[in-house]
Amino acid sequence: GAGVSQSPSNKVTEKGKDVELRCDPISGHTALYWYRQSLGQGLEFLIYFQGNSAPDKSGLPSDRFSAERTGGSVSTLTIQRTQQEDSAVYLCASSIGGELYGYTFGSGTRLTVV
Amino acid sequence: DAKTTQPNSMESNEEEPVHLPCNHSTISGTDYIHWYRQLPSQGPEYVIHGLTSNVNNRMASLAIAEDRKSSTLILHRATLRDAAVYYCILTSPNTGNQFYFGTGTSLTVIP
Numbered sequence: 001g002a003g004v005s006q007s008p009s010n011k012v013t014e015k016g017k018d019v020e021l022r023c024d025p026i027s028g029h030t031a032l033y034w035y036r037q038s039l040g041q042g043l044e045f046l047i048y049f050q051g052n053s054a055p056d057k058s059g060l061p062s063d064r065f066s067a068e069r070t071g072g073s074v075s076t077l078t079i080q081r082t083q084q085e086d087s088a089v090y091l092c093a094s095s096i097g098g099e100l101y102g103y104t105f106g107s108g109t110r111l112t113v114v
Numbered sequence: 115d116a117k118t119t120q121p122n123s124m125e126s127n128e129e130e131p132v133h134l135p136c137n138h139s140t141i142s143g144t145d146y147i148h149w150y151r152q153l154p155s156q157g158p159e160y161v162i163h164g165l166t167s168n169v170n171n172r173m174a175s176l177a178i179a180e181d182r183k184s185s186t187l188i189l190h191r192a193t194l195r196d197a198a199v200y201y202c203i204l205t206s207p208n209t210g211n212q213f214y215f216g217t218g219t220s221l222t223v224i225p
Contacts (some may be wrong), residue, residue, distance in 0.1 A: 004157075035215070042201070043158070043215035091157050102148060103213060105157030 002026075004106035006092050012112045013082055021077040021109045025094030032075050033095070033103065034067055036088040043091065049075065082113045118202045123220040126192045134187040134219055136202030141182050145206045148213065149176065149187045151198040158201065158215075161187065197223045 005024040013019050025032050034046040045059040049069045060066070064082075069075040079086055089110050093103035119137040126132040138147065148163040162169055162176045164185075169176040175188040189196055201218040
C-alpha cells in the first residue's frame with residue numbers, strides 16, 4: 001500500500017484480556033517503530049525494529065508488552081493482561097532507515113481498556 | 115537522548131507567517147533536526163529536517179542557528195489546516211535514529 005496501515009483502528013477490551021495490534025509498513029521500509037500516545041500527551045517510544053537486527057525493546061513499559069516483526073514486514077504488538085493504564089493510541093511508523101530519512105506514521109489504533 | 119525545548123502553545127493569524135522556535139543546546143555534531151506535526155486524531159506527519167544548512171520544501175522552511183543550538187520552523191502563510199501540534203526532534207545514529215517526542219508546540223490559527 002501507499003502508506004502505513006494499522007488495524008484495528010479502534011479496540012475496546014476488558015481489563016485482563018490480551019490484545020494484538022497490527023502494523024503493515026510501507027513496502028521496502030526496513031525500520032519499524034511502535035509508539036504510544038496517551039490522551040493529551042506526547043509520543044512514548046516503545047520498540048524499534050531494523051532489518052534483521054535484534055529489536056530495541058528499551059521502551060516497553062512492562063513484560064506484558066511484546067512485539068514481533070515477521071519476514072521483515074508486518075509487525076504485531078501484543079499486550080497481555082491489559083490494564084486501564086494501557087488505554088492509549090498506539091502508533092506505528094516505518095522508515096527507509098537512517099537519520100537522513102523521516103518516518104511515515106500510520107493513523108494508529110485507539111485502545112480502550114474497560 | 116538530546117532534549118529539545120519548545121513553547122507549549124502559539125497563536126497566529128491566518129495568512130500570516132509563523133515562526134516556531136526550538137532550543138536544543140545539547141545537540142551533538144551528528145544529530146539531525148527533524149520537525150513533525152500532528153493534526154487532531156491523526157498520526158504525526160513529516161514536515162522537514164536538516165543538519166546544518168537552512169532547508170526549504172513545499173511545506174515549510176527550517177532555519178538553523180550557526181551554533182546549531184536552536185532552530186526555527188517557518189510556515190510562510192498560515193492556513194487553518196496548519197493548526198496542529200508541532201514537534202522538534204533530534205535524531206542520532208548513536209540511538210538507532212529513534213525519535214524522542216516532547217510535548218511540542220500547539221499552534222492555533224485564528225481566522
